[in-house]
Amino acid sequence: MANPVLPSSGVLSPLGLDAVRISPGFWGDRVALNREVTIAHCREWEEREGWIGNFRGEGPRRGREFSDSEIYKLLEAMAWADHPDLPELAETVARVQEGDGYINTRWSGSRYTDLEWGHELYCYGHLIQAGVARLRMHGEDRLTRVATRAADHVCRRFMEGTETCGHPVIEMALVELYRVTGVERYLEMARRFVERRGLPALADIPFGRGYFQDDVPVRQAQVFRGHVVRALYLASGVVDVAVETGDEELLKAVEAQWERTVARRTHLTGGMGSRHQDESFGEDYELPPDRAYNETCASIASIMLAHRLLLATGDVRYADLTERTLYNMLATGVALDGRSFFYANPLQVRVPAVPHDGVNHAAEGGLRSPWFDVSCCPNNVARTLASLPAYLATSGADGVRIHQYTPGEISHGDLRLRVETGYPWDGTVTVRVLEGGAGRISLRVPAWASSATLTYQDHETRAVAPGYADVEREWRAGDALVLELPMEPRWTYPDRRIDALRGCVTVERGPLVYCAESVGDEPPLAEVAVRPGAPLTEHARGEVVELETEAVLGASPAGPWPYRDRPHGWNGGPAAALRLIPYHRWGNRGPATMRVWLPVAD
């Protein structure tokens, strides 16, 4: 059961890395690149930055107070990928663990003196997640013993009292360790951490307690708020606790918070986070394209949360958001060569990067960075891609559900299926039965697919509505189900309450958000408008489908004052063909400007 999340109950059960094998294709290529390139890239940078050296006691400690956690995230990635370097790196880490299980290269002499910002429990959380991955992929070893001893230390130190950590993640880590070991104190510790939050459990800080979700108890909150990664990691742990303790009220609370957040605080790409200042959600409908923060890690946290809610409820909306976030955030966060990363993922970039010595440490302006002072994103990408097959399909009382489409094989009971597809470029998904058996096969029809059809063998093709399309029968080898998803490009408009997108439209095709990218300011994206409803012509460029539409270019120069007594539109500007590329492909041609949302020409 090689799974990052393995609840003991819920509507759906995940099919893990042992049941889902991914083949070359959109995600298969990325998973392979991650295993072959990105994991080694992260290892190399963590050595270079001295963060691994901190565990060897080399010289003065380097890196931020939470840098240990980067090594743990990488260890988790290595565990899922069965990477040969894991034992040696785990051995390096293990040497720092103290007799009582405490382990931290920064705070050893002053344990738990700064729970708001110290990140000690946060680091344990990632260590324990790495340990859980190793237990499920390999079984007990040095790493899993280190993780378990750390968890035992946490239970001894924090079971009583009112304390918690400024950065959640320990909650979901402890529940998963409970799931894999059956040791109930881990669950109880996680439950207490969840219930303490918002009483409050932490000191006030200049950003306010909402920053680390300590402003109100979890059960009373109406929406996700504050630091996005913190909020979504916490909510993931809350779902885990709710599921394992049968706490329906708690689960419903998170569902309601998720619902409002998705309806009002989520960018079209699935990205979350509108403020740079404190890496936080903005207010309802505060969704600026240019200053969107949309941290890559936040999208990973959103996938972790949506996956848990999907397993608990079986509600397709969670799989829909996961698809959107996978294709438009996770795939965007890492370059095509697997060696550089976006930290923030805005939907509009006005100024191209000016790299120094070829490196763009801010990863802004269309140029990803190989590394960051705070390098959560690369390691988070690595551990997520290493475990990606676990997010694609589930089993339930009634059979197999396939939520995300990419070439590969799925086994469940007697049934063995092969998924064949050119998705997301092509809308045909064929599920071929390799080995038969009884049961239902359910295929997700995405919310955007308003005219999908399903064909079983020589039966009649039938229309299938968004949700899950089911076929139940005694399957025989050679049987095939063909789902046809409509891949016509679509013009998409924002809710009128999103002030920052007023007067703009964009284009989607299948699960992909598109954007205009400009290298060398050609075309000048500050002066482009489009006519929604105009033809969108498809152009294949290799496997990638690009689009073209007719745009209008602004023609008048800027005045001395940018406000005037009459409307300032595009009328009279020259027409020009505008190329649109999938958002996740942007920033692979060097410094560039970009915009997802395009003004409507008047």
Add this chain to the structure above:
Amino acid sequence: MANPVLPSSGVLSPLGLDAVRISPGFWGDRVALNREVTIAHCREWEEREGWIGNFRGEGPRRGREFSDSEIYKLLEAMAWADHPDLPELAETVARVQEGDGYINTRWSGSRYTDLEWGHELYCYGHLIQAGVARLRMHGEDRLTRVATRAADHVCRRFMEGTETCGHPVIEMALVELYRVTGVERYLEMARRFVERRGLPALADIPFGRGYFQDDVPVRQAQVFRGHVVRALYLASGVVDVAVETGDEELLKAVEAQWERTVARRTHLTGGMGSRHQDESFGEDYELPPDRAYNETCASIASIMLAHRLLLATGDVRYADLTERTLYNMLATGVALDGRSFFYANPLQVRVPAVPHDGVNHAAEGGLRSPWFDVSCCPNNVARTLASLPAYLATSGADGVRIHQYTPGEISHGDLRLRVETGYPWDGTVTVRVLEGGAGRISLRVPAWASSATLTYQDHETRAVAPGYADVEREWRAGDALVLELPMEPRWTYPDRRIDALRGCVTVERGPLVYCAESVGDEPPLAEVAVRPGAPLTEHARGEVVELETEAVLGASPAGPWPYRDRPHGWNGGPAAALRLIPYHRWGNRGPATMRVWLPVAD
């Protein structure tokens, strides 16, 4: 010559507090309130916070590393206001000065070890400005000697080498001290500080050197950038250096930077600063109404800079921006009771304040705060209002120019004039000659006044274009000039490149920007649209002119996902009367939402 800025050359010379007397009226009332209430309010808070106590050595030092500067800004306000508390407060400060002139309550033991963030030279700058004010209003005393000794210390310590301060202000302070004392080393020191910047002179920081304008030399910069207050204080000092050294190239460089900044990086209110993260300018056309930072201090810095450029060049555009900034930023920064302040001045507020114990320390959501941990704004307001008459009128080779209209008297040579007006509510400005003499009287016709007229005695009324309307003659007591400015409310539209304002309009009347304010969410400003061109009815509420127009309310509920396959407009929503108030009046009725820019109903 009681003036904060007194250049030795330039097209115009300022008329100072000794030549301009302000009477009750829009500004006269505020100047009086400042003298009677705000100065004491600041003094009281600086005692309460322990920042004055730091000078008495009371207990552990309190406040931020730059808190000394708040006392100095207050001393400057007291100097301009001839406040009786000044000598005692100056005495308290003086006791801390060391033998060589060094004075700082924070860094005494570790002088100049952190020029990037230490603010020592910044504090001197404000001390010297206070000293200059005192010299000009009163003559030499304890305060002026402390300031001069500090300046001498700076010259000894920094004349050679490459160092400067992370926060500019020392530059303009030293030039003014040179102007009042004639001691040339102060000018030379200021010149060197200006020329060092951008070579670079400071270490790099996470925000990048652009934050403190150390990214490129001043002469090479194209636009103001980085931290707004730093950028505008520096530019003010650069103008001062350019004027005193006859450096035309340097002056032209600042003029060009100002021009691009006003054309592309300035909010309708005159506010500058689009980012909270580093209190900085955004990129060109990055002007979000909701996340506009528009620090009150930045508007004061902008007035300081525009005034210097006006004196140097005589160009009316600088006086135009000053008017806009005075009425829509300075007047907004302080509450009607003179006891609470905005720090940031956004043009849209979605969520009303939730005060704790009646106080709203963030000063967001329509509720000003009596004080801040970083309390530059209240003190800056105090010193600016205390010296406000010096910004209203100038003399030149050819006579008197009146740039800002408020009731008062102006003397120059033999000429004595009285300004009578209900401006900005009423558009009639009468300039009455109390004592006669020869020369020209020039009245500024604001850029927005497209149909102004001027009448001299029984002569024919003539149309006057934006710029300066001149009448030259031998004036006799009893003569009167009447300027009529058109006060019809105007619909104003944004440049199409301002993405954050697309599809919106607003209303101005005279120099005032208007906004919709909602207390108790009535009307719900998230769902209001207007029809530009619709009637704008005036309603007098006391002296204040409010406006009313017909709006459309959105009627449909929010969906589960805020993006859709068709436009989402206001059609079909119910009509409602929408009241508009002057922006500077908002936030005087308790927690509220507000918006300046209103969506256009489709």
